[in-house]
Amino acid sequence: MSAIRNMELGAGGRLMKPGFHDGWLTSIAVSEDKTAAIGLRRFSGERYLLHLFAVKRLLANEFKEGNIILDMVLANGIEPRDMSSFRNIAGEPHPSVVEPVRGRMEAAIAQNLRDVVEGRSVFVQIEASYGCELACLCGSAEMVAIGD
Template sequence: MDYQLSELGFLHSPWFHDGGLTSIAVADDVVNLGLKTVDDQHFSLTLCDTVAFVANDFQLGNIVSDIRLSTGTDVTRDRLAALYPSPHQSAAKDFHDAYRKAMDDKREEILIGKLVLFELTSSYGCEIAALCKKVSISR
């Protein structure tokens, strides 16, 4: 099924604002998210060839605020922080240099369209960040 994004990469068709995240299933590098709209239409959103995934605070009744997909665009290191936390401030400079290089490499892969940064923010409950090669939505 085709989906539509706003000019800033926010998913607006199908529209999940105030809908819910109902499930998370992970098998190898494929992540399936169960989502429902505010009018109770159910969808499956699939992240294929996932290279990084973090989901925090999954609860009963997760309410979606926004879903954003970024590819072919520059993203800040801060937007990757949930996936790749920085070294402790007291870590040696070499670790900080290697971290910055790794983040810049991931940012470049997003910029050239090799990876998609997926971000689900919530009004209540689970927040998700992921890096994958492809996103698809089905009913």
């Protein structure tokens, strides 16, 4: 079974279908069973849920009223296009962190990157024009239409 379901990706993992440019990130629900459901609405009004399974790390900053989506990217079997965001979600050490802790953190980032590049994990990134930026490292992702 594919790690990315019900989505068509373009170059670099950019989400092409369904497209959400100028749509909205409407909700974030995280469950104790390491799943998350991200509510999305297209500019044309259709609503979707992006289900994320086996969530390892999730970061959502600046959730506001009217979170406008610029772009969505899902990396699985490829290197993430935004390595700064990937390193941030994968455990980027603060500059004050010293050895041996820094070395362990860098090794964990490298392992997380291998997991994405080799297809064992998915890196999901929602870039915002306004409001919430979201990044998630998870096992798989599935898009489900929920209507208008």
